[in-house]
Amino acid sequence: MARRAVAALVAAVMAGAALASGAASAQEMNFFRIATGGTAGTYFPIGGLLANAISSPPGSRACDDGGSCGVPGLIATAVASNGSVANINGIKGATLESGFSQSDVAYWAYTGTGVFEGQPPVETLRTIANLYPESIHLVARADAGIQSVADLAGKKVSMDEPGSGTLVDARLILAAYGLSEEDVEPEYLKPNQAADLMRDGNMDAFFFVGGFPAGAIAELATGFDITLVPISGPEADGITQEYGFFSANTVPAGTYEGVDADVQTLAVGAQWVTSADQSEDLVYEITKAVWNDSTRALLDAGHAKGKEIVLEHALDGVGVPLHPGAARYYEEAGLEIPEAAMPQ
Structure with a gap:
């Protein structure tokens, strides 16, 4: 009798473990890089804060239970780089999922003007958010x-x-x-x-x-x-x-x-840009995670510039179309999208 009880207990534990394993494996895992700038600048620490905010690796505690309030299954990382031009070239070449760029550089890349004169326009460039001046x-x-x-x-x-x-x-x-x-x-x-x-x-x-x-x-x-x-x-x-x-x-x-x-x-403006090739649903969830209360606390405590990253300025100076996923979030949030930022 005791032997049967032990066997039943072992079977229950194994079944529970299998269910837990199956649930974890069922959650899709995504990796999302944020190219920043040199480690001595402002882009890198801000990138680290945002990567932390939008990440929620498989198996993480739910937001409502005091865990991560990021995108379920997402692992984001901040990557040091040479800065705006290099970040846009990485996005263009599909070696990066996203990156930070000065607003002027992003516009010139998208239109093939300014410093990008004579080069094909980076027509797939899209904006997630304007961050801070x-x-x-x-x-x-x-x-x-x-x-x-x-x-x-x-x-x-x-x-x-x-x-x-x-x-x-x-x-x-x-x-x-x-x-x-x-x-x-x-x-x-x-x-x-x-x-x-x-x-x-x-x-x-x-x-x-x-x-x-x-x-x-x-x-x-x-x-x-x-x-x-x-x-x-x-x-x-x-x-x-x-x-x-x-x-x-x-x-x-x-x-x-x-x-x-x-x-x-x-x-x-410091702006966060990505490619039109990124999933609309993923970018929607990332944008939503950027502007939740948990991220607000991280930004306020993490860096002096973090306090200036606020929803009401998310579309300031945006001259490159929004990613459709980001645009969907801003429309839900009641922001008026400027003509230059209209998704395409």
Whole structure:
């Protein structure tokens, strides 16, 4: 009798295990990469927060039970990269599921204009969300005598690395002030590499486009005297008039140690883009997960720029059509989709 009871118990346990295994295997597993930028910038930590928010691996506890509130079966990862241009090329080549891009670079890629002039338009590019404004930082050694962009002439200046949106914008800004790369001693380095050279006296200034505070700049400003060079005046006004993706922006006093006054500059939008080839249902669920209350708490606690990622600005400055899955969510949420962002 006891032997029969034990056998029955073992059978029940095995049946339960088989059911649990079957349920887990029945849940489809998806992998979704978010290409970001260099690890010293803002894209990478924000990408990590969003990857965490939208992930819910098979077997995870349900959201209602205190578990993940991401997309069931999804495993998302933030991937370091060279930035906007490289991310879009990865999406175009189907080696990436999604990535971050400056709003101007995304538009130029989609239309085959600007920095993508002469290349086939990336017609499959689609937007998931506008995230936050990216400030254009022009960082200089305090003793380099650089008070304006025009003062960069003859100086050693890092333009950021090839494939980055920063390099695109740095060239536009130099041109607006009557300069080109031939008028400076250009280097093409990540901001943390440029900061190391500046600390050693081997770099006069460097450009960086990203949300403030940027880690590499904050670290440099601790124990080293820097200045943020303003990008303002009629030259900056000309940029905003010619390119609708730029807007006036202010880096507040005290953002970086030793920078005790507000600095006027320009900004572009940081946007999350993907391919039209991605599943509508998947992108819908990802977009929905981005804007739930659990993600709100992660973003608010995780990074200074996280607080600026809000639903009411999700469609600001979007010049590339929304992915149909994202558009479906925004329509349900009651947002008015701008004409330029209408899904195709």
